[in-house]
Amino acid sequence: MRIDLNGxxxxxxxxxxxxxxxxxxxxxxxxxxxxxxxFVPRPQRALAKxxxxxxxxxxxxxQGG
Amino acid sequence: xxYGTELKSRLMLGTAxxxxxxxxxxxxxASGTQVITVSLRREGPEGGAFREILTESGCRILPxxxxxxxxxxxxxxxxxxxxxxxxxxxxxxxxGHADTLQPDPFALLEAARILCADGFEVFxxxxxxxxxxxxxxxxxxxxxxxxxAPIGSGxxxxxxxxxxxxRAHFPDTPLVVDAGIGxxxxxxxxxxxxxxxxxxxxxxxxxxxxVAMAAAFGQAVAAGKAxxxxxxxxxxxxGHASTPIFxxxxxx
Numbered sequence: 210m211r212i213d214l215n216g217x218x219x220x221x222x223x224x225x226x227x228x229x230x231x232x233x234x235x236x237x238x239x240x241x242x243x244x245x246x247x248f249v250p251r252p253q254r255a256l257a258k259x260x261x262x263x264x265x266x267x268x269x270x271x272q273g274g
Numbered sequence: 275x276x277y278g279t280e281l282k283s284r285l286m287l288g289t290a291x292x293x294x295x296x297x298x299x300x301x302x303x304a305s306g307t308q309v310i311t312v313s314l315r316r317e318g319p320e321g322g323a324f325r326e327i328l329t330e331s332g333c334r335i336l337p338x339x340x341x342x343x344x345x346x347x348x349x350x351x352x353x354x355x356x357x358x359x360x361x362x363x364x365x366x367x368x369x370g371h372a373d374t375l376q377p378d379p380f381a382l383l384e385a386a387r388i389l390c391a392d393g394f395e396v397f398x399x400x401x402x403x404x405x406x407x408x409x410x411x412x413x414x415x416x417x418x419x420x421x422x423a424p425i426g427s428g429x430x431x432x433x434x435x436x437x438x439x440x441r442a443h444f445p446d447t448p449l450v451v452d453a454g455i456g457x458x459x460x461x462x463x464x465x466x467x468x469x470x471x472x473x474x475x476x477x478x479x480x481x482x483x484x485v486a487m488a489a490a491f492g493q494a495v496a497a498g499k500a501x502x503x504x505x506x507x508x509x510x511x512x513g514h515a516s517t518p519i520f521x522x523x524x525x526x
Contacts, residue, residue: 215316215317216316235317239325239358240317240358241314241354241355241357241358242354243350243354246346246347246350247350248350248353248354248357250353250357251357266316267316267317268314268315268316268317268354268358269314269315269316269317269325269358270312270313270314270324270325270328270358270359271312271313271314271315271324272288272289272290272291272292272298272312272313272324273288273289273290273311273312273313273314273337273338273340274288274289274290274291274311274313274338274340274425274426274474274475274476
C-alpha cells in the first residue's frame with residue numbers, strides 16, 4: 210500500500226506502525242510516532258494498523274528554543 | 275518552585291541555532307542553566323549526536339511545541355514529547371501569527387486545558403494579559419511564561435509596565451519571561467522586576483561568541499535575582515544628597 214511517511218510518499222509491505230518502523234530502519238526506542246495526526250504510544254504501535262493513504266510522523270529530539 | 279522543582283539557576287536556555295553541537299554543549303555549561311528547551315522534528319541523520327549532548331548536560335529537559343498553530347497539533351506534539359523525553363513538563367506554544375509569533379490565546383487555553391487534565395505540567399507561552407493568565411491557572415497551569423517581545427526579536431521587554439502588573443497580579447505563581455530578550459541587561463531587568471526566571475535562545479546562539487554570551491547571561495540573571503531579593507531602593511523624582519550635610523565646613 211502507499212502511505213505518507215514524514216511527508217514522503219512511499220510503498221510499504223508493513224501492515225502495522227511497528228512493522229513500518231522496522232522496515233524503514235528506525236530505532237524504535239528513540240522516536241515518537243503519530244498516525245493521521247494522533248499520537249500512538251510505543252506499546253500500541255504493533256496494534257496500529259496502516260491503511261492506504263495513512264499519514265505517519267516519526268519524530269525525534271531536535272534543537273529548539 | 276517550578277512544579278515542585280527548585281532551580282538554583284534561573285536561566286532557561288534554548289538549544290537551537292548554535293554554530294555547532296560543540297558550541298551548544300559549551301554554552302549550556304557556561305550558562306550554568308539547569309533547564310534546556312528542545313523540540314521534536316522529523317527524524318534526521320544528526321539525531322544521535324544531539325541526544326548525547328542532552329544526556330551529557332545533566333539538565334532538565336523542557337520540550338516545546340514550537341511551530342504549532344493549532345491546539346490539536348500542540349497536544350499531539352506534547353504527547354509525543356512526553357514519551358520521548360520521559361517528562362511531563364511541556365513548554366506550550368501555540369502560535370497565532372506568523373510575523374509576530376504572538377501566542378494564539380484561545381488555542382493556547384484549549385490546549386492547556388487538555389494537557390493539564392492529562393497530567394502534563396504545562397509552561398504556557400503567553401502574553402501579559404491578566405485574564406488569560408487567570409484562565410490558564412484555572413486550567414491547571416502552575417507556571418506562566420509571558421513574552422518579553424516577539425520570539426527572536428531581541429527587543430527586550432516591550433511592555434515593562436504590563437509585565438509589572440502581571441507580576442503584581444500573580445504574586446504566588448512562578449512567572450518566566452520567555453522570548454524577545456536580546457541582552458543580559460534585559461534579562462537582569464526582568465529578574466529585578468521579580469520574575470522567577472528568564473528563558474532565551476537566540477541572544478546566546480547568535481552572539482559572536484555564544485559560550486561567552488551564555489556566561490554573561492548566567493551572571494546577569496543571577497545578579498538580577500540577587501538585586502530583587504536584596505530589595506531595590508524606591509525611585510525618586512528629584513535628587514537627594516547621599517553625603518550628609520551635618521558637619522559641613524563653612525567655606526563660602
